Amino acid sequence: MRSGLTLVLIVGLVPFVLGVGGGGGGGGSSGPSAEELALQNAIASREAGFGCQNQSSMAERILCRLGFPVTGQLDYQPEECRAKVLQGKLDCYDFYESVQPCWLNETDGERLACARTAIGFSASIPTERARCETLNTANKVLCKQKLRANVDKLVKFRLYQLSQKALYFHQEGAPQNQIVAFIQYIEETKQSYSAAGTKQAKIDLIRQVQTKWREFVEQIKDSLPEETE
């Protein structure tokens, strides 16, 4: 009877003891802070479901995900997010996750409208800017910053859309190496766009993509079925 009671006490105490022990690990001053640990855990949790993470080069990762079906969910790590850390990485995942369902729409226009909503636009950009102008000085600055950040996301979505079209051309028979090279170019451009500090620098990058897109289409057109042209 007494040994039974002791066993019950031990079994009951184990979770409590383990719980106390687990909570004491984050208190060290030399390691990452509790906030950083929480972010790292959140990032690890998001990345657990991603495919194509073992490839060392960007081209290899793009090649790996060429055959992924459109599911409306983020099932790979976007290259742009790969280059970011902590909260920036989580924000990046949030953006890419939010626009994934948009690929399930059939036309460019529907996809763009979907992305505008996902990003947070509730009106046209001139209208939203006019709204910012009605605010007091401090809020006006914040409002314009938010609007420009959202426009940057929309621009990146348009670049992303070109990658998706390239995937479509791949399905239609365009050469794999040209598809991978173009998607890699778009991925690198998105990172350059994030680093661009001025409106003009951003517009210059977009102009370069336009030129590259025209070249790309000329390269692959002959490999597409007749009705696609």
Added chain:
Amino acid sequence: MTRLIMAGALALLFLSGCIQYQSTQGTLETPISTAVPSNNPPVGIQNPSITEESPAPQPPLAEPADDEFNDGLEDAIQDLEDAYS
């Protein structure tokens, strides 16, 4: 006295026999249809309409016709102009 007890015991035995017989008759009178499972298929046979999996339709990756070669980036430049104006 002993005979009386013996008679009583026999009477009880007879009565319990009668009750058992009557309950057996009652079971046989139960309608057969309620004793047989109604619409369940025999074990091992499955309904093909339930088990067959139809392939999920795969959505198209891009717009099939008119503007698949359009980059749409002029609008992106206009968006930037509007945001920074």
